[in-house]
Amino acid sequence: MAGRRISTMLSRSLSLPSTVTSLGKKYGLRRGMQRFSSAAVVEEPIAPSVQVNHTKLFINGQFVDSASGKTFPTLDPRTGEVIAHVAEGDKEDVNRAVSAARKAFDEGPWPKMSAYERSRIMLRFADLVEKNIEELAQLETWDNGKPYLQALTSELPIFVRLFHYYAGWADKIHGLTVPADGPHHVQVLHEPIGVAGQIVPWNFPLLMFAWKVGPALACGNTIVLKTAEQTPLTALYVAKLFREAGLPDGVLNIVSGYGPTAGAALASHMDVDKIAFTGSTETGKVVLELAARSNLKPVTLELGGKSPFIVCEDADIDSAVEIAHFALFFNQGQCCCAGSRTFVHEKIYDEFIAKAKARALKRTVGDPFKKEIEQGPQIDSKQFQKVLGYIKSGIDSNATLECGGAQFGSKGYFIQPTVFSNVQDDMLIARDEIFGPVQSILKFKDIDEVIRRANATRYGLASGVFTSNIDTANTVSRGLRAGTVWVNCFDVFDAGIPFGGYKMSGIGREKGIYSLNNYLQVKAVVTALKNPAWL
Numbered sequence: 001m002a003g004r005r006i007s008t009m010l011s012r013s014l015s016l017p018s019t020v021t022s023l024g025k026k027y028g029l030r031r032g033m034q035r036f037s038s039a040a041v042v043e044e045p046i047a048p049s050v051q052v053n054h055t056k057l058f059i060n061g062q063f064v065d066s067a068s069g070k071t072f073p074t075l076d077p078r079t080g081e082v083i084a085h086v087a088e089g090d091k092e093d094v095n096r097a098v099s100a101a102r103k104a105f106d107e108g109p110w111p112k113m114s115a116y117e118r119s120r121i122m123l124r125f126a127d128l129v130e131k132n133i134e135e136l137a138q139l140e141t142w143d144n145g146k147p148y149l150q151a152l153t154s155e156l157p158i159f160v161r162l163f164h165y166y167a168g169w170a171d172k173i174h175g176l177t178v179p180a181d182g183p184h185h186v187q188v189l190h191e192p193i194g195v196a197g198q199i200v201p202w203n204f205p206l207l208m209f210a211w212k213v214g215p216a217l218a219c220g221n222t223i224v225l226k227t228a229e230q231t232p233l234t235a236l237y238v239a240k241l242f243r244e245a246g247l248p249d250g251v252l253n254i255v256s257g258y259g260p261t262a263g264a265a266l267a268s269h270m271d272v273d274k275i276a277f278t279g280s281t282e283t284g285k286v287v288l289e290l291a292a293r294s295n296l297k298p299v300t301l302e303l304g305g306k307s308p309f310i311v312c313e314d315a316d317i318d319s320a321v322e323i324a325h326f327a328l329f330f331n332q333g334q335c336c337c338a339g340s341r342t343f344v345h346e347k348i349y350d351e352f353i354a355k356a357k358a359r360a361l362k363r364t365v366g367d368p369f370k371k372e373i374e375q376g377p378q379i380d381s382k383q384f385q386k387v388l389g390y391i392k393s394g395i396d397s398n399a400t401l402e403c404g405g406a407q408f409g410s411k412g413y414f415i416q417p418t419v420f421s422n423v424q425d426d427m428l429i430a431r432d433e434i435f436g437p438v439q440s441i442l443k444f445k446d447i448d449e450v451i452r453r454a455n456a457t458r459y460g461l462a463s464g465v466f467t468s469n470i471d472t473a474n475t476v477s478r479g480l481r482a483g484t485v486w487v488n489c490f491d492v493f494d495a496g497i498p499f500g501g502y503k504m505s506g507i508g509r510e511k512g513i514y515s516l517n518n519y520l521q522v523k524a525v526v527t528a529l530k531n532p533a534w535l
């Protein structure tokens with residue numbers, strides 16, 4: 001049944017902790033579930049019970065209005081209706097937030113506090129998130145449109161896991177002593193970099209927050225984070241929890257607002273020591289340029305992708321169909337690492353297409369608060385129109401539309417799960433990041449050919465290969481130019497696994513130990529020794 005499939009996929013592919021499985025049971029994921037066909041009409045939206053209590057900017061430990069007094073609406077993607085009006089931050093608010101972060105770094109307790117105490121605050125915060133997990137998952141679904149059970153049973157537990165992971169690092173970050181050729185004692189200190197500017201996207205508002213805030217805090221930095229204008233609500237909620245956990249004022253500041261105003265002000269700020277960005281490749285270039293033109297702050301970028309998912313002739317077809325489906329359709333197709341070019345060996349191509357189509361037709365689309373729903377709406381009307389435009393381009397370029405291809409229902413931003421076969425490498429749907437529920441299936445003959453074609457893209461974020469032959473798996477894994485290769489799985493995102501892109505998919509890595517390097521400065525302290533004989 002659909003419910004079992006969701007639960008199995010989430011547990012297997014996202015490598016969830018055991019609490020997740022029990023949450024899944026609690027919420028009836030394993031029970032039999034009603035199915036919705038793609039032709040179903042979206043009913044009246046379910047009203048979430050969570051209250052929206054925080055809509056102001058969070059600066060220096062206080063919720064404050066924007067300097068201009070302006071607000072902007074955040075919308076429910078199920079209907080396009082306003083959830084709340086949120087304070088709109090701009091340059092002056094960014095200045096205020098950076099001053100608070102600067103003071104907390106230069107004078108405040110955070111970098112001077114013992115690493116153990118920092119770790120304890122992060123752990124207290126993680127506990128508070130667990131206590132409020134249902135409200136946070138509701139708010140994430142309401143603002144973003146992602147299935148509630150996905151938020152509740154996978155994303156929030158991973159969020160907590162990430163803070164546990166980075167809290168564990170806080171008191172294990174240390175430098176080195178290195179031998180010198182002369183009479184010198186050489187220490188290499190690993191120090192926090194200072195005020196970190198962080199700009200996050202709307203597709204995983206809380207997870208992207210954790211990927212950035214976790215390592216920055218563990219290393220002793222202070223932060224100004226700009227949320228995406230589509231999804232400002234959950235970061236403000238967790239800001240309150242950080243305050244309750246004892247995070248000193250000014251250590252974490254949240255500015256809601258738009259990219260070209262608040263985002264650009266942060267990226268070009270002279271007093272911000274580092275910028276971390278996740279979003280589109282186009283905006284990533286702008287952020288890099290703003291950083292270079294201001295104070296040359298170091299930049300890490302996690303950008304777009306057009307990830308290949310390669311199904312070899314010896315693969316377990318049913319499992320490959322299911323995971324290829326998940327790799328593309330998960331989160332409404334709104335994943336930078338979505339497996340959006342499904343390459344299938346010619347010998348199994350027809351069978352794969354038939355099964356991939358059948359699976360897409362069974363995908364449950366509708367109100368993401370219903371537990372049987374696998375797919376909610378796209379984030380907003382701009383993305384909705386963009387995805388429909390790509391579908392039209394697929395049809396116009398003579399790819400075969402196997403199923404879907406249109407809006408789902410008549411309200412909000414829902415799109416039918418769409419599958420194209422006979423996709424050619426030069427079609428727009430095979431080259432551009434669609435960021436929607438549109439699977440493009442291509443045919444290949446041999447391994448060298450598919451590696452070459454898979455690499456023929458400006459992106460290099462992630463990839464997948466399905467095979468029962470270890471040699472094929474090794475050949476493909478080493479041949480692909482991508483930051484992640486998933487073998488017989490996809491979207492496995494444990495806290496310790498580094499993530500980031502080759503080529504135009506980004507600069508640097510997040511998660512794991514690699515993320516710490518983004519938030520540390522290296523200082524060499526060389527001390528003359530009076531008595532070299534004691535070296």
Ligand code: ADP
Pocket residue numbers: 199200201202226227228229257258259260261262263264267278279280281283284286287
């Ligand atoms: P999308 O087009 O999918 O919304 P973006 O890459 O534009 O993705 O947005 C990701 C994040 O970057 C959001 O928080 C957005 O507000 C921010 N952003 C957009 N434009 C700029 C900009 N010029 N400078 C800094 N941040 C920006």
